[in-house]
Amino acid sequence: MLKKRLSEQLKFIIEIDKLKAVWRQSYLTDGSRKENSAEHSWHLALMVCVLQEYVPEEINLLHVLKMVLIHDLVEIDAGDTYCYDLAGRAQQAEKERKAAARIFNILPADQAQKLTALWLEFETGVTPEARYAAALDRLQPLLLNYASQGKSWQEHQIEKQQVLERNALIKDSSPVLWDYAWQLFQEAVEKGYLTE
């Protein structure tokens, strides 16, 4: 007989497979297709490992990794709202709260509580770990957009100012990465990937 606890954990593991079917607006670097939120979360997790040295504050790396691995799970129910769709984003918060309540609670109560707290920490964005996770969550699509010659920006007629406002929080975690992002914006405008 399978114990209730393990059975709940396995049910959660099967459930989260659905994140592979949530499509984002960013294209892969070669522009061949859009990426999904599971791939994005993996990419982000590896970036977290590689770029930690650019955060001046002390960071608990394990905590950030767990955070980025689960940060998009709510999209299984709530979907991915394009970051420049401001009307959509306003309604999104309530949908995501409900999604978190359903999805994390598939797990045994102690684990559900921990992952919910981790997700709320990410959403609130106050701790150094959450600010680092949020900074890379902005930088990752920026890198993909630049590499795919602004394909997604052009599809949605996004302008430089919108991208700058959206990404300014990178600075709150890492001035070095923000300098780099700034340079990338300039180049994206010069190359015509992004309009002024």
Added chain:
Amino acid sequence: MLKKRLSEQLKFIIEIDKLKAVWRQSYLTDGSRKENSAEHSWHLALMVCVLQEYVPEEINLLHVLKMVLIHDLVEIDAGDTYCYDLAGRAQQAEKERKAAARIFNILPADQAQKLTALWLEFETGVTPEARYAAALDRLQPLLLNYASQGKSWQEHQIEKQQVLERNALIKDSSPVLWDYAWQLFQEAVEKGYLTE
């Protein structure tokens, strides 16, 4: 001017985007399509977080997470060889060594060295962390195969004995998870997902 070190790290981050284009033989749980190695790595990383309590040995969770996040990067050059393709697997080792040498060395030397060592640790499979990573690397496709009613097993005419041999190492990390895997095999055979 972008510093050489950050430039190398960003080049690596762009390079690994290619793992999203490496397709595995496992189908998603709903059977709609096969999964790629980036999604698989993400799924595995979350399983690592959720199932740690079933490993009797002491485990450094951060170490396992880094390991599963990078364990398939060599497939960018070497491709994914189906686990039951024994002839293919024999040639794979050399291809993967070359791939590791190229891909990890895009990073600055200190990081390249660490990730190469981590990948070798996974491949060698001796430490508790590597055994746990390997166990879940077997369990994850088993769960997907069962959920998708053995779609991939049937496509490749895989038999129960092959799956049992392939997955026996789960036991070396976690007797509880092995008991569960064993139960899943029995059910897979009873339901006709897997032939005797």
